[in-house]
Amino acid sequence: MFKRLLAALCAVALCAAMVGCGKTDTPNDQTTQEEQQAETKTVTLYLPDEQAESVVPTETEIKVSGEDEAADLMAALVEQGVLPAEVAVNSLTKDDNNNLTLDVNAAFAEALSGSGTAGETMVIASVADTFLAYYGAASLLITVDGGTLETGHALYDEPFTRIFDAAPAA
DSSP states (O other): OHHHHHHHHHHHHHHHHHHHTOOOOSOOHHHHHHHHHOEEEEEEEEEEOTTSSOEEEEEEEEEEOSSOHHHHHHHHHHHTTSSOTTOOEEEEEEOTTSEEEEEEOHHHHHHHHTTHHHHHHHHHHHHHHHHHHHHTOSEEEEEETTEEEEOSSOEEOSOBOOSSOOOOOO
């Protein structure tokens, strides 16, 4: 009797799980609205070169929602392989003197720590030069979850100006 009851409960749980995980082909209304609001924009990303000596200005098209362009810009750097997919922007603020503060999640610091000194320099240069150029800002301070960015190689408690002064791609 107990085995039958247990088997019946397992069967019911399995059916419920299958129904709950079912996919629908109907597009989500919210996703459709977000896609309609997003526009494609040509931006210049500063990507590390193969020798890890500089960043190369590279024009690319990205989807920009208008609500969180900083996240869209960071997603483009992730897509180009500069950063892992777990990296996310918490916030971006701009003061009256045209200085940016980019607050990112802890995955950013973890990615830097695991990339070696040259890799860390290239990632920082890529992010700093990309954001400074995109926003036309004077400086960029990168923080992690509201605190100072620190890796095994360096403490980044001062704002960056352009690291590699390269002209945008033609």
